[in-house]
Amino acid sequence: MKIAVIHGSTRKNGNTEYLTYHAVPKDRGTHIYLRDYNIQPIVDERHSETGFNEVHDDHKKLINKMLEHDTIVFSTPIYWYSMSGPMKTFIDRWSQILRDPDFPHFREELKKKKIFLIAVGGDTPQIKGLPLVEQFNYICKFYEMSFEGYVIGKASRPGQIINDHKALSAASMLIEQ
Amino acid sequence: MKIAVIHGSTRKNGNTEYLTYHAVPKDRGTHIYLRDYNIQPIVDERHSETGFNEVHDDHKKLINKMLEHDTIVFSTPIYWYSMSGPMKTFIDRWSQILRDPDFPHFREELKKKKIFLIAVGGDTPQIKGLPLVEQFNYICKFYEMSFEGYVIGKASRPGQIINDHKALSAASMLIEQ
Amino acid sequence: MKIAVIHGSTRKNGNTEYLTYHAVPKDRGTHIYLRDYNIQPIVDERHSETGFNEVHDDHKKLINKMLEHDTIVFSTPIYWYSMSGPMKTFIDRWSQILRDPDFPHFREELKKKKIFLIAVGGDTPQIKGLPLVEQFNYICKFYEMSFEGYVIGKASRPGQIINDHKALSAASMLIEQ
């Protein structure tokens, strides 16, 4: 199994990362930190005559990297009850990839992927994180990816995640191999 | 009643805008199109020693504009079962505003606001748009804003929204005055 | 179009009924009031050696009646953020119908049905009624029924629904014919 982890946090060594390493240790899998890359927001040109304009940033490189793996873990702090802005921007741009001649098999390749979600929030995340889980489920349904599981952790201040024993335990069991 | 509409669409004159003008006509209220402004993604520095770095973009200007109104309509196409990236980025940055000495009364002012949501999607939005509604509800709860109502429209290709008679009718009744 | 309305309210002439008659007038369609029938709770015997015991109540009669129609409207007050107990009991027993030799084509017949939901609650039903909507969606998905739309009304005291102009308007547009 080849695992890629897409980290959506904008803060280094935060609670979400800590929890995620319980599922996929640092020295296992490919860890991609979106904050280290330049990803431009989508401009919806699906319906313009000339189609999408080429964007000069790191998005395609990251998509290629992601597609090399069969298991993809999305790891995001819960910002305002959804994924972080950088992760949303990363996924929004998939609409462009779907129409990019450089990625003729994007859908077919995603169909084979196993998806996991790890999210951490401070405000009753076990409940208020559920819309985020449902969104990921709908994204997976759209691409016919297999949504294999999720873990939601509770933490707000730096380091606080170590108190969420249940989430840490669940993370360590998340990806059965 | 002073109404501000925050438009999250990246496409001009799209379905979401069309539906939104049924709730708030172009010549009523203040229409803010996020795509016309420069808004940088949040960098979470809540826990860094020096706090948030000043960001030189249009975010503060838009927040000030928004706060001048008592009713705020969020209008967004449904991108991947949530709000558009630009709107997410706009809201993510509220975390910084909360700690900005230029906005000492941000929470208190938001408490008085009435919030409406208008969203348009192509993939069974009446169901798959519900996590987005729940997210807005949690955002409103956090700031103790009054979430007064929402309309979900169905459209994908340009102009298609004119066929969603139910949504158009609901939009025209959304904000009772 | 032949419409059956399944009324789940235990109170006669309540708010939910009033709203429902805006979608399907009393003299249109077949109105079934579950409170007028004897329906026993399910006893899960899917896995017992002898299978389900015959139950002597009105359930089969109502299922037969329901199946004669191509459009089915479920109308329920929101009791504790879900459908009423009588409606839940009515639907729970479908598990038994699925294994009843008297109904060899139950699934195939349901596949052709169009489903609508009308629900009325007193406690912010536009938000807290959404899990109920999602449940109905999953039920429809299971049987491959087409979930065509829903209306949520707000009312608590008798007669209060007349103030929910938006819901009344939406109900009158619910079933386009």
Place this chain on the structure above:
Amino acid sequence: MKIAVIHGSTRKNGNTEYLTYHAVPKDRGTHIYLRDYNIQPIVDERHSETGFNEVHDDHKKLINKMLEHDTIVFSTPIYWYSMSGPMKTFIDRWSQILRDPDFPHFREELKKKKIFLIAVGGDTPQIKGLPLVEQFNYICKFYEMSFEGYVIGKASRPGQIINDHKALSAASMLIEQ
């Protein structure tokens, strides 16, 4: 800590019970099996002149029993994407208890309770069980009870729950003491 478990399953020794005993062993706490009691459906008479009619069944006895404990675990198989009919009926009748002079402090007493939920379903319960979780959350909010956690297990045929290692592990950690 005094724990009561309300079992909603209609089948003895089923998957839900098995999972629940990992959270609260048989010889710990008070286990109440709703299937062993007579509980009549609610008849909504909140608005009738004479109020609710006295119902001669076991409901009050069970409410009294429940109130003797400070921690209450609701354990239910997922029937049609919600709690079982018997559990729904048990909770629906709380509307009557709220107006019963025999229970003048029902709300005040519930406010002190800690609530847990254990649910087992066969059809992607980690996703399709979420509306049930949200419903319990809203019930807890209504009574200002503390919703402390939930576990969702996957099983359909008898005994299958033993394969859901994650749920069994989560159940054994559910109630920290």
